[in-house]
Structures are given as C-alpha cells and as structure tokens.
Amino acid sequence: MSRINWRGAASVAGFVLLWELLVRFGGGRFEGIPTLAEVLRAFGDKYLTNAQYWQSWIVSFERVGYGFVASQLLGIPLGLLLGTRKIFHEVVYPVVELLRPIPPLAWVPLSILFWPTTELSIIFITFIGPFFIIVINVHDGVRNIRKEHLWLARSLGARPRYIFRRIILPSLIPSIAVGMTLGIAVTWNVVIAAEMIASDVGLGRLTWEGYVSHTATTVIVGMISIGLAGYLSTLAVAYAEKKLMPWRK
Amino acid sequence: MAKIAECGSSPITPDKRLSGKVRAAGLCKWYYPTSQPPVHVLEDCSFEIEPGRLTVLMGVSGCGKSTLACILGGYLRPDAGTLTIDGRPIEGASPDRIMVFQETALWHWMTVLDNVLFGPLALSSMTKAEAKAKAIALLTKFGLLDFKDKYPGQLSGGMKRRVELAQAVINSPALMILDEPFRGLDVMTRELMQEYYLKLFEETRLTTLFITSDLEEAIFLADRVLVLSGTPAKIVNAFEVDLPYPRTFEVLISERYLAIKENLMRALYGQGTPEAVVLG
Numbered sequence: 266m267s268r269i270n271w272r273g274a275a276s277v278a279g280f281v282l283l284w285e286l287l288v289r290f291g292g293g294r295f296e297g298i299p300t301l302a303e304v305l306r307a308f309g310d311k312y313l314t315n316a317q318y319w320q321s322w323i324v325s326f327e328r329v330g331y332g333f334v335a336s337q338l339l340g341i342p343l344g345l346l347l348g349t350r351k352i353f354h355e356v357v358y359p360v361v362e363l364l365r366p367i368p369p370l371a372w373v374p375l376s377i378l379f380w381p382t383t384e385l386s387i388i389f390i391t392f393i394g395p396f397f398i399i400v401i402n403v404h405d406g407v408r409n410i411r412k413e414h415l416w417l418a419r420s421l422g423a424r425p426r427y428i429f430r431r432i433i434l435p436s437l438i439p440s441i442a443v444g445m446t447l448g449i450a451v452t453w454n455v456v457i458a459a460e461m462i463a464s465d466v467g468l469g470r471l472t473w474e475g476y477v478s479h480t481a482t483t484v485i486v487g488m489i490s491i492g493l494a495g496y497l498s499t500l501a502v503a504y505a506e507k508k509l510m511p512w513r514k
Numbered sequence: 515m516a517k518i519a520e521c522g523s524s525p526i527t528p529d530k531r532l533s534g535k536v537r538a539a540g541l542c543k544w545y546y547p548t549s550q551p552p553v554h555v556l557e558d559c560s561f562e563i564e565p566g567r568l569t570v571l572m573g574v575s576g577c578g579k580s581t582l583a584c585i586l587g588g589y590l591r592p593d594a595g596t597l598t599i600d601g602r603p604i605e606g607a608s609p610d611r612i613m614v615f616q617e618t619a620l621w622h623w624m625t626v627l628d629n630v631l632f633g634p635l636a637l638s639s640m641t642k643a644e645a646k647a648k649a650i651a652l653l654t655k656f657g658l659l660d661f662k663d664k665y666p667g668q669l670s671g672g673m674k675r676r677v678e679l680a681q682a683v684i685n686s687p688a689l690m691i692l693d694e695p696f697r698g699l700d701v702m703t704r705e706l707m708q709e710y711y712l713k714l715f716e717e718t719r720l721t722t723l724f725i726t727s728d729l730e731e732a733i734f735l736a737d738r739v740l741v742l743s744g745t746p747a748k749i750v751n752a753f754e755v756d757l758p759y760p761r762t763f764e765v766l767i768s769e770r771y772l773a774i775k776e777n778l779m780r781a782l783y784g785q786g787t788p789e790a791v792v793l794g
Contacts, residue, residue, distance in 0.1 A: 416607060420588075420687075422633060427636050431621075
C-alpha cells in the first residue's frame with residue numbers, strides 16, 4: 266500500500282478552503298462563482314443521473330479516440346518514411362514544416378467547409394492536433410537511432426527487414442511514447458475548443474452552454490469533467506507506454 | 515552438423531581458429547565535417563593481423579584507432595588502400611567480423627538472452643532451440659545465467675561487457691575487434707575483465723584486434739602490439755610480446771615486462787621525450 270501524501274492532501278484542502286473564502290468574502294468579482302458545495306449539489310441534482318450528461322462524456326471520448334488513433338496510425342508511418350527515405354524526406358518534409366505551425370483551431374473554418382458533417386470536421390481537427398507532434402517525434406527518433414545499434418545487427422548477420430523489425434521499430438518506442446503523451450493532451454485541448462465552436466454535444470459544449478445560460482455551476486461541472494477526462498486518457502496512455510517498454514523500470 | 519555437437523562441452527566453436535588473417539595496405543581516410551576543414555585521419559596505413567593471435571592496437575587517444583576499427587568492421591570505407599580478410603576484400607559489415615564498441619551497444623529493449631540470441635536467429639544458422647541451448651551455455655560460461663531475463667539497463671558495467679562478449683562469440687566470427695572495451699570501468703572490474711578476457715582468448719584463440727590507449731593493458735594482453743601514431747596516422751611500429759601464457763598479473767612485475775614497456779614507450783612517444791607526447 267502506498268503511503269498517503271499528507272502534504273498534497275493538505276494542499277488540496279487548502280485550495281478548496283481558499284476557494285470557499287474568496288467566494289464568501291472576496292467581494293465583487295467572486296460573487297458569481299459558486300462554492301464547491303454548490304457545484305457538488307448541482308452535480309448531484311442535475312447531472313449524476315442525467316443520461317444527456319453522460320452522453321457528452323461518450324461523444325467527447327469518441328472524438329478524442331478517433332482523432333488520436335487516426336493521428337497515430339498515419340503519423341507513425343509518415344515519421345518513419347521521413348526518417349528513413351532520403352528522397353521522400355526531401356520532397357515531403359518542407360510541406361510538413363509549412364503546415365505544422367498552423368494551430369489546429371485555425372483549421373476549423375476550412376474543415377467545416379470541407380467535410381460533409383460537423384462530426385467529421387471536429388474529428389479532423391482533433392486529428393490535426395496530435396498528428397504533427399507524432400510525425401516530428403518519430404522522425405527525430407529515427408534520426409537519433411545509435412549507429413552502433415545498427416552496425417552491431419549487421420555484423421551479426423541481420424538483413425534489412427530483420428533490422429527494421431527488431432532494431433529500428435523498438436528504438437522508436439520511446440519517441441512514440443513521448444509523441445503520444447504530448448499528443449493526448451493536445452487532443453483534449455483541441456476537441457473542447459472545437460466543440461465550443463461547432464458542436465451541439467460533448468463536454469466542451471456542456472461548458473459553453475453553462476456560460477451562455479449564465480449557469481456557473483454547469484461551467485464548473487464541465488471544467489472538472491474535462492479535467493477528469495483528460496486525466497483518465499493520460500492514465501490510459503501511460504499504461505500503454507508501460508506495456509510497450511518493459512525494460513523501463 | 516559438427517557445430518551443434520560441440521555445444522555441450524565448449525560453447526565456443528573453435529573451427530575458425532586459423533581464419534581471420536587481415537591484410538591492410540596503404541589505407542587512407544579523410545573526414546569531411548560540414549562547414550569545417552577536412553580532417554586527414556589515416557595515411558598509408560599498412561599492417562597484418564595474424565590468425566589465432568591477440569593483436570593489440572595502441573595509440574594515444576584521438577589518433578584514429580576507432581576510425582581504423584570501423585574500417586575493419588566494414589562500417590566506414592577507406593578512401594584508398596586495400597583491405598582483405600582471409601583473402602576476401604572487406605566491403606561492408608558481415609558476420610565474419612564482429613566489433614565490441616567503446617560504449618555498450620547492447621539493445622536495451624531486449625533481455626540479456628535475446629541480445630545473445632540475436633546473431634544465430636538473424637543468420638538462421640540454427641533452429642531457435644539450438645540457438646537457445648548455445649546461448650544458455652555461453653551465458654553459463656560467462657557467469658550470467660541468473661541474469662538472462664534482465665535488461666541491459668539492470669546490469670553493471672562489467673556484466674554488460676560480458677554479455678557483449680557472449681553476443682559476439684556466439685556466431686563464431688573469424689575476427690573480433692574490441693575498441694577500448696574496458697575503458698570507463700573501475701580499476702578492479704577492469705583488471706578482472708582483462709584476466710577474464712585473456713582466459714577466453716587462450717581457450718578459443720579467436721583472432722582478435724584489441725584496441726587500447728593503456729600501455730599496461732596492451733602489454734598484459736598482447737601477443738603482438740601495433741603502434742598507430744602521427745597525424746595523419748599510420749602503423750609506425752610492431753612488437754612481439756613474448757611474455758609466457760597463461761598470464762596473471764604477476765607478469766606485470768617481471769623484468770621482461772619492464773623491458774617491453776620501455777620499448778613501447780619509446781615507440782609511442784619517440785625516444786621518450788616529453789614534447790612528443792602532444793601527438794593526439
């Protein structure tokens with residue numbers, strides 16, 4: 266059993282207390298903000314047994330899932346090709362460098378114009394966020410493979426395919442892991458913003474509706490839900506990474 | 515096959531004892547670093563490595579020893595000169611030559627056993643079961659059996675070196691190249707590894723080129739010492755080391771050892787004058 270981090274627990278309690286005190290005695294600016302107790306009450310009354318609320322979770326997770334998985338499925342091979350094929354690199358890399366600095370949200374209008382449904386355009390934007398991150402990470406990973414690792418394999422009689430499978434791919438797992446960790450955080454950023462702009466369901470939309478209807482408790486329920494969802498996704502990615510890298514203890 | 519039959523008694527197949535004869539003539543190598551003037555590393559470098567002997571290549575650090583090792587390994591191409599092993603030209607990496615690198619090159623994502631098994635599986639020279647039996651025999655011999663399922667990151671420096679030796683000899687190469695393999699180990703481990711390595715060599719007589727910049731290590735291990743010196747570097751001297759086998763650290767206090775050491779220092783530093791030490 267791991268020991269309880271008392272300092273951490275005290276710090277969280279302190280944060281909640283500060284929140285409470287600011288709302289009660291902070292005056293003007295804090296007046297519209299609900300206390301944690303009010304938020305929890307609203308959550309119990311309005312959302313806990315509300316199917317629509319849980320539907321928002323499912324919808325957001327689906328968007329994150331599709332966008333994230335698609336970005337990895339396309340980004341990892343692209344990064345590999347960029348890192349291993351010289352001519353491919355010379356032709357394609359400049360385009361990647363050109364598109365990469367465009368923030369994912371800048372793609373929103375074009376995406377809505379291009380894709381036939383809102384759902385597809387949101388998934389596309391969610392895809393763009395982690396896509397360039399994984400491409401660049403895998404690309405750098407290929408370039409940083411130690412040449413001795415490849416030389417040794419050749420001297421032991423390995424042919425290129427065997428080297429690819431047993432040396433190059435496993436060498437890239439740490440880079441892929443970094444790309445996934447950074448990517449999943451960006452994915453949630455992007456999906457929430459995209460939902461606020463373009464969707465009528467999802468956790469981002471829930472939060473936005475709270476704002477539009479001046480229901481501050483809803484806004485905070487939305488924020489906490491998003492934080493929790495992001496945290497759960499990070500845990501899932503961390504778990505996958507641990508399984509992929511048994512040599513890291 | 516004879517190879518497999520021998521696995522039981524000696525895991526290292528001695529059938530290549532008399533192979534690994536290297537002839538290098540007129541090797542020349544330039545480096546062309548980007549936005550810097552080219553570097554002339556080797557010029558007219560010629561030597562021979564005799565089969566079944568432990569040849570030590572000595573030189574001050576930075577003089578081009580690793581470059582020469584990489585050329586022998588087939589990882590770098592010389593700009594001029596000829597290089598053959600058992601009469602065949604060296605044109606790239608191949609399983610007849612193996613190099614143990616200065617920095618460990620073990621694949622950290624594979625267990626110790628998988629690292630050692632890699633060679634025979636890559637070559638498809640034996641079935642998986644045969645390869646595994648041979649790898650286990652080697653690891654037992656190298657005192658690593660209990661660590662076969664560990665990852666390299668969990669081993670000490672000396673253990674990693676022994677895994678690399680097992681990995682290198684499992685394919686029975688004709689030539690072993692060891693590029694300052696014990697550099698960076700602490701003194702005790704280093705001495706243990708030298709003694710350990712010498713035993714392995716005496717048993718297998720695998721043709722070896724051992725590279726070092728440590729004079730004592732050179733004389734302690736060598737049958738023959740080649741001295742690489744100059745900028746650009748070439749082989750300037752070759753010594754026979756006639757200290758008796760089996761060697762223990764007692765040879766380091768024998769008179770013969772001191773005489774050889776003096777000779778070697780003269781060759782390395784030119785008459786022993788201090789100015790000449792600034793070579794590398």
